[in-house]
Amino acid sequence: MRARVQEIVFDCADPAALVRFWAVLLGGEPVDRSPDWSYVDPPGFVRLAFQRVPEGKTVKNRVHLDVEAGDVTAAAEESLAWGARRSGGPVTDAQGSFQVMLDPEGNEFCFVSG
Incomplete structure (x- = not known):
């Protein structure tokens, strides 16, 4: 099926x-x-x-969305005006960059590039 x-x-x-x-x-x-x-x-x-x-939300999500953004830092900065929050700092490795974010109710998602 x-x-x-x-x-x-x-x-x-x-x-x-x-x-x-x-x-x-x-x-x-x-x-x-x-x-x-x-x-x-x-x-x-x-x-x-x-x-x-x-x-209410009490623990980390078991599933989250990765949202493609050409410029992770700019996307994270812009989303702050809409009510998002950063969770930690940006991470860059051989596969690209990502920034963990929280939506207005604390659900994790990531801006990613690479």
Whole structure:
């Protein structure tokens, strides 16, 4: 059997706010289906959905998105204005560079190049 990823769902406290962060970051129009569910269809990528849950985030994500950016430092700097935060400093090795970031609710993602 072959399956296909339909969407990636983030648990969160404020779906309407978080979808707007990701829509600015990746493109696409945010959609609020209800107060508990929002989504965005970024161009060339699977839908990202955001569902309200009562509990807060307490540990590191087991899965995160790597977001390609030509200039990791510039992408990280620009995303700070949208509510992102850095987690540590940039890393560069033989494969390229990356910067671990946190979205406004603390979900990890990385800007990557290389």
